[in-house]
Amino acid sequence: MAPGKLLWHWLAAPLAGFAVAPFPSSLIAHDPPRPSPSLQLAIRKAPDCALPADEAKEEPTLATLVNIHSGEAVVLSGHEPTMDRVASLLADRVTTSQTPMDPRLLDLLRELAADRAPVRIELVSGYRSWKLNELLRKKGRRVASHSQHSEGKAVDFRIEGMTAPQMRDAIEAAGWNGGLGYYPKSTDRFVHADTGPKRRWIGR
Secondary structure, eight states: OOOOHHHHHHHHHGGOOOOOOOOOOOOOGOOOOOOHHHHHHHHSSSSOOOGGGGGGGOOOEEEEEEEEETEEEEEESSHHHHHHHHHHHHHOOOOOOOOOOOOOHHHHHHHHHHHOEEEEEEEEEEEOOHHHHHHHTTTTTOTTTTTTGGGEEEEEEEEEEEEHHOOOOOOTTTTTOOOEEEEETTTSOOEEEEESSSSEEEEO
């Protein structure tokens, strides 16, 4: 026998009588099954995944709220600031004490700022403690003995670029049903808005 045929005979002899097992079908790659028509429709209708927080579009700024006594500034948007932050911003300027402010006051500022955004709103007075209220009365300031300020239901402010009558008219146009006074002095121009009974006056 030729050497080459002898080598092949020697290699093949041990395999004689053995059948070659088929390759397991579970290991053969198949195309993934197509989803049912109803599942395909559900996938097409599914909402897009939310963007990561750092990629989400920032909410537009309506105004910058500035406390004229402390110089502190806070951004006003559709969801900012929180009411806790508002209470801190409008704390009593003498005692630094604070109280929860009526959310309707912040809603009013948002509505006024929305048509003028972005605008500067200067906060003249917010929460007023009994001590500060009495101090102002002794100085001859016309403040009520039971002021809405002392209950966290009033804010005095001015909007950049607007006169006191213009601010009053804008508040009226917003359908304000609480107290509304305006102070047109060039040296002390501001409006007062509170959530107490409806009444109107001109400050002197």
